[in-house]
Amino acid sequence: MPHAKVDFSNTEIAFHLKSDAALDRAYFLFKMIANEPLVRIGTAATNFALKTHLPVEGLIRATVFDHFCGGVSENDCMAVVENMFDKGVSSVLDFSIEGKEDEKEFDAAMNKTCELVEFAYQQEAMPIAVFKPTGLASFALLEKISNNSNLTKEEEIEKTIFEGRIENICQTASDNKVPLFIDAEESWIQDAIDDIAIKMMQKFNKNEAWIYNTLQLYRNDRVDHLEMLLKLATEKKFFVGLKLVRGAYHEQEIERAKEKGYNCPVHTIKENTDIDYNKALTICIENIDFVSVCAGTHNEESSALLVELLNKHNISKDDKRVYFSQLLGMSDHISYNAAKEGFNVVKYVPYGPVKDVLPYLIRRAEENTSIAGQMGRELTNIIEEKKRRRNA
Numbered sequence: 001m002p003h004a005k006v007d008f009s010n011t012e013i014a015f016h017l018k019s020d021a022a023l024d025r026a027y028f029l030f031k032m033i034a035n036e037p038l039v040r041i042g043t044a045a046t047n048f049a050l051k052t053h054l055p056v057e058g059l060i061r062a063t064v065f066d067h068f069c070g071g072v073s074e075n076d077c078m079a080v081v082e083n084m085f086d087k088g089v090s091s092v093l094d095f096s097i098e099g100k101e102d103e104k105e106f107d108a109a110m111n112k113t114c115e116l117v118e119f120a121y122q123q124e125a126m127p128i129a130v131f132k133p134t135g136l137a138s139f140a141l142l143e144k145i146s147n148n149s150n151l152t153k154e155e156e157i158e159k160t161i162f163e164g165r166i167e168n169i170c171q172t173a174s175d176n177k178v179p180l181f182i183d184a185e186e187s188w189i190q191d192a193i194d195d196i197a198i199k200m201m202q203k204f205n206k207n208e209a210w211i212y213n214t215l216q217l218y219r220n221d222r223v224d225h226l227e228m229l230l231k232l233a234t235e236k237k238f239f240v241g242l243k244l245v246r247g248a249y250h251e252q253e254i255e256r257a258k259e260k261g262y263n264c265p266v267h268t269i270k271e272n273t274d275i276d277y278n279k280a281l282t283i284c285i286e287n288i289d290f291v292s293v294c295a296g297t298h299n300e301e302s303s304a305l306l307v308e309l310l311n312k313h314n315i316s317k318d319d320k321r322v323y324f325s326q327l328l329g330m331s332d333h334i335s336y337n338a339a340k341e342g343f344n345v346v347k348y349v350p351y352g353p354v355k356d357v358l359p360y361l362i363r364r365a366e367e368n369t370s371i372a373g374q375m376g377r378e379l380t381n382i383i384e385e386k387k388r389r390r391n392a
Contacts, residue, residue, distance in 0.1 A: 006307055008300050011385035013340050014333040017083055020389065023382060026329070028320040029067055030378045038123050057354045064361055068329040070097070070349035074119055077351050079330070082361055085125035088339035089347055092128045092325070093120070101138050103161075109135035110165040118372040121176040127321075128294075130181040133193045137162035142185070145192035149220035165335065166196050167203075168218030170211050174204040181243050181294065184214035187189070187253055187265040198229065205239040209292035209321070217277040218250055218266045226280050230287055240287075244280050245296040245323070246273055252298060264306045278305055285309040285322070292321040298374055303338065310343075317343045329372075334379050 016022060054118060070077030074093060081091040095112055113131040120126040134142065139217050144151060151159060166182075173180035182197050184190060195211035204211050214220045226242070233240045247253075250266055257264040267273045281302060284293040295306050301325060323344045326335045341346040350360055 005339050006343070008303065008337050009334050009384075010337050010340075011140060011333065011381050011388060013336050014381060015376070015385045016087060016336065017035065018332075018385075020382055023386060023389075025063065026067060027379065027382045027386070029064060030375055030382065033375055046276060060358070060361075061354050065357065068350065068361060070328060070351045072353050074116070074351070077349055079352065080349065081125050083124070084347060087336055088334050088342075089345045091126050091328075091349045092130050092346050093126060094130050094145070094350045095135075096352050096357050102339050103158075103193065106136050106162075106165065109110075110168060111263070113169050117169065117172045117178050117180065118178055120178050123346060127320075128135070128179045128181060130183060132183045132185070133166070133196075134185055134189070136165045142189035142192045145195075152384060163196055163199075166200060170200045174210045177210070179210055179241065179254060181212045181241075182214060184216045184245065184248070186256075188250050188256070189217060190216075194225070198232070201233070201240060202236055202238045205240070205241060206237075209239040209241030212243050212292070212294065214243045214296075215246035215280060216245055216249075217280055218247035218253075220267050220271040220272070220276070223276050223279055223283075226283060230283070230291070233290060234323040240291045241293075242284060242291065243294040243296050244277060244284070246277055246299070264364050274299070274301070277302055281306060282309060285315070287312055288313065288315060288319075288321060291362055294325050296325040296348075298334065300325055300334065303334050307338075307343070320344065320355050330378065333377075 002028065011221065018026065054155065070080045070091070070093065071139045081093075084091060093116055095109075095116060100214060111132075113129070113135075116131075117129040120129045137158065140149075141155055141162065141237070144155065145159060170180060182193065182200075194213065197211065201209070203212070215226060217223075229240060249264065253266045254264055254268065257266075267276070277297065277299070279300075281293070281295055282305070284291045285306070293304065297303060306322070309315075310319075313381060315322065323333065323346055324338050325346045326332075328347045328349045335345050335347060352358060
């Protein structure tokens, strides 16, 4: 039976879990984030306040943190996770601490990720786990591996340890039958991550996809990479897991390419990113026999395309090989309306100590200032819902 088109404009369903106060806070936050100079000033002031130990953590927690993050610990997140699950939206807990550079901290991040996989296994509301590869090795090492630079003996040992950490996490995911997403990073360290992700897929995805790599479709080579991966999977007989996103480091990528004088690795025209995203999504669904895909997108057109593709290929809306995904605090109109129609939806739920999660939150705010259309949509939806409630 064909799936109904999803009405992404239903704000009553989108904001059902938000009180009037939470809706007002969301309006205030998105209004601020839409203002680029304000974000720059706010970022500098927040960093200064934390460095000088001014008591601002409470303010951050009550505003931006509580909107975009689930809590400071796994258990602290559970109220948010359970509330969303009541509305058909699952969660991926994302321990969002960035910028660690120490072997002891890398081991701690590995152990934390394995614990998270086991925690997810016990929770019906958390069908998937995730980790950031930069939490497990130094950025400099990943850059050297990606450039095929000669490694020192010490770096060779670090590389082996890094790969062992990844394999340990993937083994834990496979043993617990919890799909595991490997997050994407900057293009100049991504080759090292792609290589290990493919090795892990070959090892653990023999009968179905447990290990997923992430493709950032703002990169102009990712559709080619996808086609190479599918060819390899056909030859080597393994299943492919992929999370498709548009991308998180656009300005950075353009600036670095200019500065270092190499060809820009990302699309500079947004429509080209959209074309590649939708092309990749179509290729994945056309190869559903050996591909599992999570569409990480805040774009209504791509979300509607996924519904159409499932229809076209007679794929059940609750087929576990296909997920919609959005970030906590964003695009609720996509998440909750798709879930209401019975599709698989997961929200990324970042969490961790307020101070440690701040780099993630700042990056999120800086990314969002450059996506004017996204902020406009969020604000329009909030205004519509506030109006609807006043008139109800």
